[in-house]
Each structure stands twice: as C-alpha cells, then as structure tokens.
Amino acid sequence: MADIDPVDASTLQREKIRLLIEDLAKEDATARMTARTALVDLGRPATAALVTSLLDPRQHVRWEAAKSLESIADASTAPALVSALHDEDPDVRWVAGAALVAIGGTALPSLLGGLIRHSRSVDFCRGAHHALRGLADAGHRELLTPVIRALDGPEPGVAAPPMALKALRILTFGDE
Numbered sequence: 001m002a003d004i005d006p007v008d009a010s011t012l013q014r015e016k017i018r019l020l021i022e023d024l025a026k027e028d029a030t031a032r033m034t035a036r037t038a039l040v041d042l043g044r045p046a047t048a049a050l051v052t053s054l055l056d057p058r059q060h061v062r063w064e065a066a067k068s069l070e071s072i073a074d075a076s077t078a079p080a081l082v083s084a085l086h087d088e089d090p091d092v093r094w095v096a097g098a099a100l101v102a103i104g105g106t107a108l109p110s111l112l113g114g115l116i117r118h119s120r121s122v123d124f125c126r127g128a129h130h131a132l133r134g135l136a137d138a139g140h141r142e143l144l145t146p147v148i149r150a151l152d153g154p155e156p157g158v159a160a161p162p163m164a165l166k167a168l169r170i171l172t173f174g175d176e
Helices: 006-024 029-042 044-053 059-072 075-084 090-103 105-118 122-152 156-173
Strands: none
Touching: 006 029, 006 044, 006 059, 029 044, 029 059, 044 059, 044 075, 059 075, 059 090, 075 090, 075 105, 090 105, 090 122, 105 122, 105 156, 122 156
C-alpha cells in the first residue's frame, strides 16, 4: 500500500472542507446538518473556512458556521465570533454568543474588547450579554458580574465600557 503524499493529503482535505462548506448552503436541513457534523469532526482544519462563512450573505450559512464553531470551540475563532455579535440576524448572534461560551475564558479578551468598542450597538450588547452570562455561569461570575450589571442598567452604552475595561485589565494584569 503506497503512502499518500502529505501535500496531496492536505489538498484533499481542503477540497473536502470546500465541498462541506458548499453543503452548508443547501436548502435541505438534513444535508446541512450532515455537513456541519463532518466539519465539526474535522475540527481545527475547518475553522478558517467556517470563519469565512460567518460573512456569507445567507442567514442559514452564517448560522451553520456559528453552530459548527460552537462545537469546535477553538479559541482562535473568538474574534470572528465577537464580530458575528453584530450580525443582522438575532439567531446568528445568539449562536455566536453560545460559541464564545463554549470557547470559555480564552474568549473573554476578544469579547470584552468588542464590548468596549461596540457598546453603542444595542444588538451587539444583547449578544455580548448572552455570552457574558454564559461565561459567568461557567466560572467567571466574580469578574463578569459588574459588566453584566452595567449592561442591565439604564445606560449600557455608557456604563459597560469602563466595566469591561476593568475586567480586561484584571484578566491581563491580575487583581486591581
């Protein structure tokens, strides 16, 4: 039995990923779910294509990409998932938030940074709130409670950035 050249194997894998990404665009929900499962099984090698799919004009493709990234839970995708909290579709924003929760604490710098920069966006704040609550429940309650309270307050666009910055400083430099 001949060995497969690593270059050929890499090319084959890229082609497989490309075809699976195409399947995410199909109207047939079963075909999309099958493609999503296969992409999740591939894991990290599929993340770049999935991140690109977060920008697709079709809502169901963006949702499938976010759902796949939730299952893969690769920290390198956190910035793209934070960007997806701006998505026009609330379901995509919700799944992007769930994917950030699945990534865990390593998603916090991207999420908090996004909140500092985009706190004037109501949709972004809703998505960030969802992710922050999930991350608080996953063991980051003490750090995130002031940020969540700021988002729950009467002026989240004003109150959340300083709280997010404080939490980011604590993550970066330790207790303040």
